[in-house]
Amino acid sequence: MSPAHLSVAPPYHLARTLQSGQCFRWTVSAHQARGIVDGTVAVVTQGPRGLAVCWDGPRRRLAMLRSHLGADQPLAEIERTLAIDPVLRRLLPQTSGIALMRQDPWECLVSYVVSAFNNIPKISLSIGRLARCFGGPIANGAHDSSFPSAARLPEASLARLRTCALGYRAPYVRALARHVAAGDVDLDVIARWPLDDARAALLALPGVGEKVADCVLLFAYGWGEAFPVDVWVQRAVERWYFQGRTMTARAIRAWARDRFGPLAGYAQQHVFAGARRLKIRPV
Numbered sequence: 001m002s003p004a005h006l007s008v009a010p011p012y013h014l015a016r017t018l019q020s021g022q023c024f025r026w027t028v029s030a031h032q033a034r035g036i037v038d039g040t041v042a043v044v045t046q047g048p049r050g051l052a053v054c055w056d057g058p059r060r061r062l063a064m065l066r067s068h069l070g071a072d073q074p075l076a077e078i079e080r081t082l083a084i085d086p087v088l089r090r091l092l093p094q095t096s097g098i099a100l101m102r103q104d105p106w107e108c109l110v111s112y113v114v115s116a117f118n119n120i121p122k123i124s125l126s127i128g129r130l131a132r133c134f135g136g137p138i139a140n141g142a143h144d145s146s147f148p149s150a151a152r153l154p155e156a157s158l159a160r161l162r163t164c165a166l167g168y169r170a171p172y173v174r175a176l177a178r179h180v181a182a183g184d185v186d187l188d189v190i191a192r193w194p195l196d197d198a199r200a201a202l203l204a205l206p207g208v209g210e211k212v213a214d215c216v217l218l219f220a221y222g223w224g225e226a227f228p229v230d231v232w233v234q235r236a237v238e239r240w241y242f243q244g245r246t247m248t249a250r251a252i253r254a255w256a257r258d259r260f261g262p263l264a265g266y267a268q269q270h271v272f273a274g275a276r277r278l279k280i281r282p283v
Helices: 014-018 059-068 075-082 086-095 105-114 120-134 158-162 167-181 195-203 210-219 231-241 249-277
Strands: 002-006 026-028 033-037 040-047 050-055 141-145
Touching: 002 059, 014 026, 014 033, 014 040, 033 059, 050 059, 075 086, 075 249, 086 249, 105 120, 105 167, 105 210, 120 141, 158 167, 195 210, 210 249, 231 249
Parallel strands: none
Antiparallel strands: 002 050, 026 033, 033 040, 040 050
């Protein structure tokens, strides 16, 4: 692996970003993070001068890796704006430094379809098994594989897909692959559409509900107005902003878009991280 350096500005926090439930192919240890990006193993360490990176990708792709890690975002300015909100101002001392990652739309879409009614360790397990069963080999990644393309999955048997711990989600993953491989939907084109049109196109796909669509809009396409609502976020918003009053996920999304505008996605990450840290558990 060739070494490289990525500059980052405070308050960027690599571990908090990678452990915020956005992406499922990174593991974080006490001293470094290891992940698979663009079919390449990357090992990243954060130090006082920025991010030390070892990977086999071409150096011209370092900008892509920096974007993937969210290390190119003006977090100090963003967090100053978020701190105007009294709830986020209380959370930020514990959650500061979380950036929004930018992911491959296909991998992100499958990951979040797999995430439905699931937990982060199980999602990571399923995504890892999908890669090992259907992906390709990776140089210097003895036990790693690249994420399978849509073309690799349309003819996979449901029995084999279920060996990847997909459960009832296996038919959805195969159906998604068939739509994408057949050209029924172009995930790259969706990136250029207005937000509401992009959301509608995602919602028309098998296994994609409102929360999955918002995760893809936020973590793959960079739509900052997206505010994914899972049970953690819903309970925290109800408690912290609405005095415990029950709100629908749709009402919360509309409220967040109005309250935070293009920073709604950042606000969501701090609410999610704060809810887990403070154990605002779903009922």
